[in-house]
Every structure is written in C-alpha cells, then in structure tokens.
Amino acid sequence: MSDFEPKVVAFVCNWCTYAGADLTGTSRIKYSSNVKIIRFPCTGRIDFMLLLKAFANGADGIIVSGCHPNDCHYTSGNFHAKRRWIIFRELMDFMGIDMKRITFSWVSAAEGAKWAEVVNNTVMRIRELGPYKSYRDMVNAKVEEEVRNE
Amino acid sequence: MNSLVNRAKMLLEEKSVNVVIGYEAGTGGTARPAFISESADAEKLIYNEHCVHNLAVYLSKQEVRKMGKIGIVAALPVMRSILMLIAEHQVDPENIVIMGISHDGSLLDIENIQVMKDYISKSDPGNPERYKDKLAELNKLSMEERFEYWQKELSKCIKCYACRQACPMCYCTRCAVEVNQPQWISVKSDISGNMEWHILRAMHLAGRCISCGECGRACPVGIDCHLLTMHLSDQVYKYFRVYAGLSEKMSSVLSTYEPNDKENFII
Numbered sequence: 367m368s369d370f371e372p373k374v375v376a377f378v379c380n381w382c383t384y385a386g387a388d389l390t391g392t393s394r395i396k397y398s399s400n401v402k403i404i405r406f407p408c409t410g411r412i413d414f415m416l417l418l419k420a421f422a423n424g425a426d427g428i429i430v431s432g433c434h435p436n437d438c439h440y441t442s443g444n445f446h447a448k449r450r451w452i453i454f455r456e457l458m459d460f461m462g463i464d465m466k467r468i469t470f471s472w473v474s475a476a477e478g479a480k481w482a483e484v485v486n487n488t489v490m491r492i493r494e495l496g497p498y499k500s501y502r503d504m505v506n507a508k509v510e511e512e513v514r515n516e
Numbered sequence: 517m518n519s520l521v522n523r524a525k526m527l528l529e530e531k532s533v534n535v536v537i538g539y540e541a542g543t544g545g546t547a548r549p550a551f552i553s554e555s556a557d558a559e560k561l562i563y564n565e566h567c568v569h570n571l572a573v574y575l576s577k578q579e580v581r582k583m584g585k586i587g588i589v590a591a592l593p594v595m596r597s598i599l600m601l602i603a604e605h606q607v608d609p610e611n612i613v614i615m616g617i618s619h620d621g622s623l624l625d626i627e628n629i630q631v632m633k634d635y636i637s638k639s640d641p642g643n644p645e646r647y648k649d650k651l652a653e654l655n656k657l658s659m660e661e662r663f664e665y666w667q668k669e670l671s672k673c674i675k676c677y678a679c680r681q682a683c684p685m686c687y688c689t690r691c692a693v694e695v696n697q698p699q700w701i702s703v704k705s706d707i708s709g710n711m712e713w714h715i716l717r718a719m720h721l722a723g724r725c726i727s728c729g730e731c732g733r734a735c736p737v738g739i740d741c742h743l744l745t746m747h748l749s750d751q752v753y754k755y756f757r758v759y760a761g762l763s764e765k766m767s768s769v770l771s772t773y774e775p776n777d778k779e780n781f782i783i
Contacts, residue, residue, distance in 0.1 A: 414719055415700050418712050445773035452779050453722045456751040462663025470782040505708045
C-alpha cells in the first residue's frame with residue numbers, strides 16, 4: 367500500500383476557509399498536495415449529495431470546512447450546515463458509510479496554519495485507512511451490470 | 517363502525533364538508549382509500565385493522581385541494597401528518613374536519629386542532645414499538661455489516677418511488693429525481709444510485725417524518741426504507757429534542773438552528 371496516494375476533496379466556503387487556505391500558501395507553509403479544493407459561497411450551500419458524488423467519483427477522503435460559528439458571512443449558513451451535518455453523519459453511519467473519511471472543520475481566514483494541519487491530518491488518516499474500496503466496488507457493480515445488459 | 521358512517525353522512529348532508537376521505541372494503545378482505553362525496557355512499561365507509569394507509573397523503577394534492585372542505589378519517593399517524601402539513605402551510609386547518617379514530621377503532625370527538633393536539637400528546641411520540649427491535653438490531657452491527665445489509669437491501673430497489681408517493685410529507689410538485697439539470701440520481705436502478713436516492717429521501721424527511729412506516733409498507737419489493745427515516749427521527753430527538761407532528765406551529769428542524777447546537781466532530 368506504500369504507493370497509495372489518497373485523493374481528498376475539500377469543500378470549503380469562500381469567506382473563511384478558502385481565504386485561510388490562501389493564507390497557508392502566502393505564508394509559505396508546506397502541506398500535503400493530495401487535497402483538491404472546491405470553493406463554495408457558504409458551508410450552507412454544500413449539499414450532502416456532493417459528498418456522495420465525490421466518493422462515487424473516486425475520492426478517498428473529504429474535508430468540509432467553513433467559518434467558525436458566529437462568523438458566517440451570511441450570518442447563519444454555518445449554523446444550518448452544522449445541523450445538517452449532525453443528521454447526515456448519523457444517517458451515513460447507520461448505512462455503514464465510513465465517517466472517519468470525512469473531516470469537518472471550522473477554519474477562519476486567519477488560520478492558515480490550522481488549514482495545513484487539517485489537511486495533513488486528514489491525508490495521514492486516509493493513508494492509514496487505504497483507498498475507499500468498498501464504496502468504489504459498489505459504484506463499479508453498476509458498471510458491471512451495464513456491461514452485462516449490453 | 518356505525519358512528520363513523522353516521523358522522524360522515526351528517527357532515528355530507530349538512531354540507532360541512534364536500535368530500536370525506538376514508539376507507540372502503542377492497543378486494544380479498546383488504547381495505548382501500550375511498551373518496552365519498554354523496555351522503556348515500558357513506559355506507560361504504562369501514563374501519564378495521566386493514567385500514568393502514570396514511571390518508572393525509574391526499575391532502576396536499578392539487579386535485580384534492582380543489583375539493584374545498586374535506587372530512588378525513590384519521591388514526592393517530594394521520595393526525596400527526598396533518599399537524600405537520602399545517603405547520604408547513606400545506607393544509608389550511610379551516611378546510612378540514614378530522615374524524616379521529618382511537619387506538620381501539622372507535623370514533624373520537626375532535627372538534628378542532630387543539631383537541632387533536634391534546635389527543636396526540638397523550639401518545640408516545642417515538643418510533644412505533646414494532647420497528648424498535650429491527651432498528652436496535654441494525655445499530656448493533658459493525659459498520660461493514662451495515663454497509664453490506666443496505667447494499668443488499670437497496671439493490672432490490674426498482675426506483676418506482678412508491679415510498680415517495682405514499683409519504684404525506686413528500687409533496688414537492690417537482691421532486692429532485694425528476695430534475696435532470698443537475699441529475700442527482702441516476703434514472704435507472706443501480707446500487708449506488710439507489711443508495712443515493714434513499715439517502716436523499718431520508719435527509720429530506722429528517723425532522724419531518726412522523727414514523728408512520730407507510731414508505732416501507734408501500735415498497736413493492738419489501739425494502740425496509742422506513743428504518744432510515746425512523747432512525748433519523750430518533751437522532752433528531754437525540755440532538756434537538758424535537759419530534760415531528762406534535763404541534764401545528766413547528767418549524768422545520770433542518771431549516772432552523774440554535775446557536776448552541778451540540779456536536780463533537782467539527783475540529
């Protein structure tokens with residue numbers, strides 16, 4: 367498994383974590399390059415379906431990050447997101463989808479160092495867990511079905 | 517059920533309602549939903565252990581809304597659905613007459629919403645006893661076993677969306693599965709797409725499901741999809757101390773928040 371490079375997708379909000387990640391770069395802090403950052407207007411905009419689609423399309427891990435509570439650009443987007451993630455995690459856990467693969471964090475625009483830490487820790491954890499084979503097998507089962515039908 | 521028939525007859529005769537939604541005898545000893553608009557037809561109404569459909573599902577339909585005042589035969593889950601529909605502004609409380617049915621099948625005197633609320637508050641708002649064992653059993657499995665279980669179950673899904681149709685709370689005129697830009701859920705039936713559909717359905721019902729179990733009963737291939745929404749009902753209570761369908765003034769759990777909502781996973 368030594369040649370396994372985790373693919374991590376980060377869904378971040380424009381106002382805090384994206385700016386925070388920018389700061390990580392301008393502060394010349396080195397961090398893992400396994401993460402692909404996708405910018406959203408707000409954590410409240412991050413639909414749970416996007417996380418499922420990320421896993422289905424080959425992500426081994428996911429980071430969801432936004433403004434700290436009370437710091438939301440839109441006042442309450444992150445509070446709504448928090449409720450949604452509380453429920454979503456419980457549903458995922460009930461269905462047997464690995465919640466150790468998703469990191470939720472608050473990273474402000476001033477926390478460049480924290481962002482590097484969040485990414486590095488997530489990548490390290492995913493490296494230990496290995497590729498998300500069971501989810502991909504489920505998606506590939508569909509491909510096999512298609513081949514059979516043809 | 518003479519009292520039910522008489523009540524329906526009276527309501528229709530004095531024109532306090534235009535139609536009564538209830539149950540009539542179906543084929544082979546079953547029951548089926550019935551729309552009664554003539555007082556002479558009220559004789560057809562029955563109520564027995566086969567009358568399990570959640571009739572509240574009809575109340576938000578466009579065709580039914582046009583019928584004006586409606587009398588509805590309502591056992592406990594139907595009453596809770598109606599409260600939830602009123603809370604979400606889908607049903608005008610002025611427009612319905614509740615013909616409440618108690619646990620033992622006798623007719624209740626429900627004059628208004630407050631009386632209905634009081635009746636509901638006397639019952640256990642949690643998941644029905646008959647589903648608790650299965651929920652506990654699934655919760656005891658390991659993560660891998662649960663994933664295995666749901667893959668096996670959901671591979672049976674034929675995407676007929678009967679679970680959605682049977683649910684009083686699934687009233688969107690354009691469901692996410694009928695939208696193709698973006699196409700969230702694949703049209704054909706495959707395991708991961710099926711799983712995405714059931715996750716989407718459960719998430720959209722979180723904090724709104726009143727645990728009637730209609731989705732699972734409606735499923736033609738026998739998927740226990742009600743366990744997903746019922747699990748979330750438990751979780752919503754655990755985190756937010758709310759059960760759906762207990763008040764006509766409830767705001768939706770996932771579209772509101774408390775600044776001090778507790779979680780332990782955000783770093």
